[in-house]
Amino acid sequence: MRPAKKLMASLAAAGVIAALSGCGAAGGSEDSAPVALRMSVWTSDEKQLALFDSMADEYIAEHPEVESVTFESLPFADYNSTLTTQAAGGNAPDLAWVGDIAKDLIDSGALAPLTESFEATEGYEYDDILPSVTESFSQDGELYAYPFSNSPFALYVNEDLIAQAGQTVDPATLSWEDVDRIGAAVTQSTGKPGYIIRDFDFSGWLSLANLWAGWGAQPWSDDGTECTMDSPEMVEAFQFFHDSVYVSGATPGPGVTADFFAGDAAFTTAQVSRASLLDGSFQFEIYPLPTGPAGEYGNIGQAGMAAFAGGDHVEEATDFLAFMTNPENSAKLAQFFPPPRQSLLSGDELVKVNTKLSAEQLDRVVVDELADVSATPPVTSPAEVTSVGKTALDRMWSPDADVAEVLGSVCDAIEPVLQGK
Amino acid sequence: MTATSTDGGRTRATGAYWTLRRRDALAGWLFIAPQLLGVIVFVLLPVGLAVWFSLNEWNVFTGSMTFVGGENYDRALTDPSIGAVLGTTAIFSGGVVVLNLSLGLGLAVLLNRRIPGGGVFRTLFFSPVVISVVAWTLVWGFLLQDNGAINGLLALVGIDGPNWLQEGPTAMASVIVTQVIRSVGVNMVLFLAALQGVPGDLYEAARIDGANPRSIFLRITLPLISPTLLLTGILTIVGSLQAFAQVAVLTEGGPELSTTVLVYYVFQQAFEFSDIGYGATLSLMLLLFVLILTVVQWQLRRKWVFYED
Numbered sequence: 030m031r032p033a034k035k036l037m038a039s040l041a042a043a044g045v046i047a048a049l050s051g052c053g054a055a056g057g058s059e060d061s062a063p064v065a066l067r068m069s070v071w072t073s074d075e076k077q078l079a080l081f082d083s084m085a086d087e088y089i090a091e092h093p094e095v096e097s098v099t100f101e102s103l104p105f106a107d108y109n110s111t112l113t114t115q116a117a118g119g120n121a122p123d124l125a126w127v128g129d130i131a132k133d134l135i136d137s138g139a140l141a142p143l144t145e146s147f148e149a150t151e152g153y154e155y156d157d158i159l160p161s162v163t164e165s166f167s168q169d170g171e172l173y174a175y176p177f178s179n180s181p182f183a184l185y186v187n188e189d190l191i192a193q194a195g196q197t198v199d200p201a202t203l204s205w206e207d208v209d210r211i212g213a214a215v216t217q218s219t220g221k222p223g224y225i226i227r228d229f230d231f232s233g234w235l236s237l238a239n240l241w242a243g244w245g246a247q248p249w250s251d252d253g254t255e256c257t258m259d260s261p262e263m264v265e266a267f268q269f270f271h272d273s274v275y276v277s278g279a280t281p282g283p284g285v286t287a288d289f290f291a292g293d294a295a296f297t298t299a300q301v302s303r304a305s306l307l308d309g310s311f312q313f314e315i316y317p318l319p320t321g322p323a324g325e326y327g328n329i330g331q332a333g334m335a336a337f338a339g340g341d342h343v344e345e346a347t348d349f350l351a352f353m354t355n356p357e358n359s360a361k362l363a364q365f366f367p368p369p370r371q372s373l374l375s376g377d378e379l380v381k382v383n384t385k386l387s388a389e390q391l392d393r394v395v396v397d398e399l400a401d402v403s404a405t406p407p408v409t410s411p412a413e414v415t416s417v418g419k420t421a422l423d424r425m426w427s428p429d430a431d432v433a434e435v436l437g438s439v440c441d442a443i444e445p446v447l448q449g450k
Numbered sequence: 451m452t453a454t455s456t457d458g459g460r461t462r463a464t465g466a467y468w469t470l471r472r473r474d475a476l477a478g479w480l481f482i483a484p485q486l487l488g489v490i491v492f493v494l495l496p497v498g499l500a501v502w503f504s505l506n507e508w509n510v511f512t513g514s515m516t517f518v519g520g521e522n523y524d525r526a527l528t529d530p531s532i533g534a535v536l537g538t539t540a541i542f543s544g545g546v547v548v549l550n551l552s553l554g555l556g557l558a559v560l561l562n563r564r565i566p567g568g569g570v571f572r573t574l575f576f577s578p579v580v581i582s583v584v585a586w587t588l589v590w591g592f593l594l595q596d597n598g599a600i601n602g603l604l605a606l607v608g609i610d611g612p613n614w615l616q617e618g619p620t621a622m623a624s625v626i627v628t629q630v631i632r633s634v635g636v637n638m639v640l641f642l643a644a645l646q647g648v649p650g651d652l653y654e655a656a657r658i659d660g661a662n663p664r665s666i667f668l669r670i671t672l673p674l675i676s677p678t679l680l681l682t683g684i685l686t687i688v689g690s691l692q693a694f695a696q697v698a699v700l701t702e703g704g705p706e707l708s709t710t711v712l713v714y715y716v717f718q719q720a721f722e723f724s725d726i727g728y729g730a731t732l733s734l735m736l737l738l739f740v741l742i743l744t745v746v747q748w749q750l751r752r753k754w755v756f757y758e759d
Contacts, residue, residue: 110721117510117726133724139511231616232702283616284596339513413723423705426616 063096068124174333178366180300212279223279224296231283241266243321253408256440327402503730554637576635618708644678
């Protein structure tokens with residue numbers, strides 16, 4: 030055969046093989062084929078992943094139709110964009126952890142409804158789930174994600190640094206004014222930051238909710254369509270924080286890295302679940318968030334587990350989710366994440382699976398707090414709101430900034446996004 | 451039907467269809483087929499898809515696509531941020547191109563003098579090129595913190611350093627310098643090769659004629675390395691317009707929009723805000739800019755590149 034003919038014949042053969050293999054693949058995706066489920070999560074904690082794997086093994090043993098359940102760890106910083114990219118590429122997972130992206134997903138019909146499936150599962154005890162923590166993941170009375178983690182924000186205190194600065198903390202009356210005063214004293218005597226709003230870093234500005242909620246402020250209306258960043262309460266809260274940065278020096282300015290859990294600061298606000306970062310290198314205490322002018326308040330950060338509605342195995346995914354969040358497995362999950370189930374919410378129950386905090390501490394910062402907490406109301410396009418808000422808020426971080434004027438510009442920037450442009 | 455005969459080990463077509471010209475054409479197509487396939491799959495198809503996406507609003511979570519025609523293009527023209535983003539892109543690219551080419555050429559001229567330890571310096575200046583851009587930028591991110599090593603060193607000599615990444619002008623300067631130090635090695639090596647290709651007798655003749663070093667550089671060296679200047683110019687401009695990781699890791703486009711270059715803005719729209727249609731529109735805008743700049747440079751070469759015409 031001549032070279033040209035040989036080549037043509039080879040190409041034709043390759044084409045036929047490709048076509049046949051294509052047919053084979055199409056013919057292979059039958060309903061009876063074993064199901065492989067994939068769940069995207071943002072944790073890479075080996076203990077947590079091992080727990081999930083053990084739950085999956087237990088489920089697979091009882092459900093031969095499911096061949097495997099893979100837990101795919103994605104970096105937290107890029108979690109939402111990675112999930113979006115996967116979905117855009119037709120490769121969305123069957124199940125996923127969802128945070129602030131939940132409202133967008135629910136609004137677009139991307140998540141599978143769970144209520145009926147959970148209620149129908151034997152021994153699920155759906156009514157045991159606290160209604161106060163399902164709000165962010167529900168629409169029209171239908172649950173779209175199981176709120177597996179409901180972590181109240183608390184105030185962590187480095188008692189060694191406080192003592193070193195000759196200061197004392199009275200938890201019964203602790204206010205933000207006290208935190209600022211004690212923090213400034215710590216900075217002056219030790220050179221270390223007084224307090225840090227964790228995860229803020231002059232970028233993730235919604236983390237400041239731990240502070241501004243003490244002034245009774247919230248960034249937008251309950252329905253998420255009207256900006257309230259320029260409300261008098263918010264202006265007062267930001268003026269307080271601005272003074273902490275540029276007048277008292279109790280909290281460091283932009284461009285300074287400091288980690289409370291490495292012993293770098295006297296106070297930090299962080300979720301209770303962050304207690305796992307404590308390594309025993311200093312004496313610590315944990316209290317509810319300090320009071321502000323609006324009195325006592327609680328703030329919570331939530332994460333849910335959801336099943337995607339557009340997947341090939343929605344039924345299996347929903348069923349696995351019901352198994353993973355049943356009372357027995359919820360108790361196991363509670364060692365890492367404050368649970369949404371009433372039956373598990375007592376310090377004595379939580380301490381069985383929590384190695385860092387005492388029953389008394391857990392009662393104080395989890396059980397008592399979860400009864401009456403608020404979360405920032407969900408909005409559509411949270412990433413865009415955060416990004417354009419951050420861009421406008423950048424002008425706040427100079428000593429002579431006009432706090433009210435900058436907050437007005439934040440509203441100018443985010444309101445079109447809140448109202449869907 | 452085609453008949454063949456073997457003559458001295460060579461196969462020859464004697465039939466009517468497979469003429470020598472046709473066989474050559476087929477061989478030619480087959481030779482370029484792998485490259486052609488690559489261009490189609492990885493360049494033309496994505497560009498075509500980007501055009502399609504730009505005409506649609508795509509809900510990535512449900513997979514639904516709604517045709518919106520020129521709506522995204524209208525939006526690009528009226529986007530209140532686009533002016534600032536294009537201005538930032540121009541400052542960044544201009545800064546990188548000027549600094550990169552002048553530093554690259556300057557280093558090459560110095561290293562071309564066969565100074566002792568020249569090889570060590572060459573390796574030193576080139577080594578950042580092979581380091582992962584994210585790792586490189588992360589390290590610079592730590593160095594440029596307000597309480598970082600650079601301000602620590604400045605404090606030792608009594609200077610109160612600025613908060614590099616938190617103030618607009620210094621943030622932009624930091625991103626430009628970080629990018630230039632990382633990539634200047636490539637241009638330096640290209641310039642060095644070009645300088646070493648300039649015939650020595652031209653310099654000798656110039657010196658005999660009494661030319662001073664400045665004249666020699668401007669009238670002999672620069673014209674003779676002008677093809678390399680064109681190449682490095684195009685590569686540096688295109689590279690600067692594509693710089694993403696430096697901005698994403700160092701400043702996330704801030705403070706305000708002071709370091710939000712067009713590529714980062716495209717990323718935000720498409721992948722952070724899930725607005726793939728608008729992101730695709732902006733990326734086509736970027737493609738157009740790169741194309742125009744390259745064509746302009748290519749046309750201008752007739753005026754200043756030595757080997758042409």
